[in-house]
Amino acid sequence: MKQSIQLRMGQHLAMTPQLQQAIRLLQLSTVDLQAEIQEALDSNPLLEAEEDAGAGGDNQQAEYDAPSDTGDAFEARGASEEMAVDTPLSNIPDELPVDSAWEDTFDNLPLASIASGPASSGDGPDFENQSGASETLQEHLLWQMRLTQFTERDMLIAEVLIDSIDEQGYLRATLEDIRDAIQPEMVVGSDPRAEPGAEILELDEIEAVLHRIHTFDPIGVGARDLRECLMVQLQHLEAHTPWLAQARVLIDEYMDLLAGRDFTQLMRRMKLAEEDLREVIMLIQSLNPRPGSLVAGRAAEYIVPDVIVRKVKGSWRVELNSDAMPRLRVNAGYAGMVRRADNSSDNTYLKNQLQEARWFIKSLQSRNDTLLKVATCIVERQRDFLEYGDESMKALVLHDVAEAIEMHESTISRVTTQKYMHTPRGVFELKYFFSSHVGTSAGGECSATAIRALIKKLIANEEPRKPLSDSKLAQILGEQGINVARRTIAKYRESISIPSSSERKRLV
Secondary structure, X not given: OOOOOOOOOOOOOOOOHHHHHHHHHHOOOHHHHHHHHHHHHHHOOOEEEOOOOOHHHXXXXXXXXXXXXXXXXXXXXXOOOOOEEXXXXXXXXXXXXXXXXXXXXXXXXXXXXXXXXOOOOOOOOOHHHOOOOOOOHHHHHHHHHHOOOOOHHHHXXXXXXXXXXXXXXXXXXXXXXXXXXXXXXXXXXXXXXXXXXXXXXOHHHHHHHHHHHOOOOOOOOOEOOHHHHHHHHHHOOOOOOOOHHHHHHHHHHOHHHHHOOXXXXXXXXXXXXXXXXXXXXXXXXXXXXXHHHHOOOOOOOOOOOXXXXXXXXXXXEEEEOHHHOOOEEEOHHHHOOOOOOOOOHHHXXXXXXXXXXXXXXXXXXXXXXHHHHHHHHHHHHOHHHHHHOHHHOOOEOHHHHHHHHOOOHHHHHHHHOOOEEEEOOEEEEHHHHOEOEEEEOOOOEEEHHHHHHHXXXXXXXXXXXXXXXXXXXXXXXXXXXXXXXXXXXXXXXHHOOOOOHHHHOOOO
């Protein structure tokens, strides 16, 4: 086959660098956006954050606003307003070609990805964002181990045991595995003056060290299963604790019946009345089945809302959280140094940075406008939820909002991901207001969120001795005009972490 060169014409869609930057900023969360803004402030000298107007700030800004000798006057507003240039510079393009990139036009590299922390408006440290070093469970146990009178041999065993304890406080390795892990170190590091056979590690020796770890704080840590964990905690209660002996018997011999909530068999085998069995179960319920959770293992994570919704004079008002990000502007002092007909390296650098600052501010403005439109549309559709709660949540999908504000569904998906709304009923992710729907007998629709709220309400008011089954819940909702299958009820119930009817059965 002969090779040849052919010229063909065609059309295809491509995103400009400005559009790529706008989309990237649109899908960032508030925390990530703050880091991106801080990175832009660090890399671009023509971009600065607006400070509160002070006594000396007005004079400084007046000096910056003075026009340069080329006659170029520049005005920069905050992130929520558009930046205006009275006399545009001839060498700075308004738009880049679709097949170009930032570095194709400008000498400096594009804005780096997220690399630094959120911006701080003050000069001093931001104490609210500083989190103290949280102690892990292993560190807490090792600290107690060093305060215990252990021999070097027992210290080595205890360290391996503590390393094998998970976040819930349970030992996830068998004693045989612990022995296999320690035995080689004991043989290599054995003392030649020690008695013959001293380097051999027995399982009883490991278990003895484990029993001492059980007494560490929190009590019951290092247990191999739930039965052992509860028994250790019962052993450390006061001897005169009411129903202590019966609780030990129940955990030791009838744990399976308690897990299956077979209270009739428990009363018959333990020869206890119903009131007495209730007291024994209440004592067991006062124990902690996950002792490791008492020790904080990770720092608290805070959610910064992007949108604030409040009710003012009977109407709901939607506004962006202005405290979540600094307001940006172009440094008028550096902008005034740009010469229109100067092609020196310094002047070219200032031109490039000026154009990037303009596009960055415009992208932020576009992000804020889109976020405000989407949030306003959601509030208009879910006004009943704000007034009455989850049971009044209406069915809403991305297509409904996209059609209302005339945008693509992919844009709505980006703007609702990791964005949060602060309402009088709490802080919710924007995606929380979107849910599927089921049909009603009247021909209407009921959202999945409302159905989950109804299920939660029905279960909260059920008889503890005879909890409602999934079939019964479907029947009750059907009487209210909501046609839901039993399997759908089970799926919704599991999504809100509610156990089945057999597991909800209790004496009280």
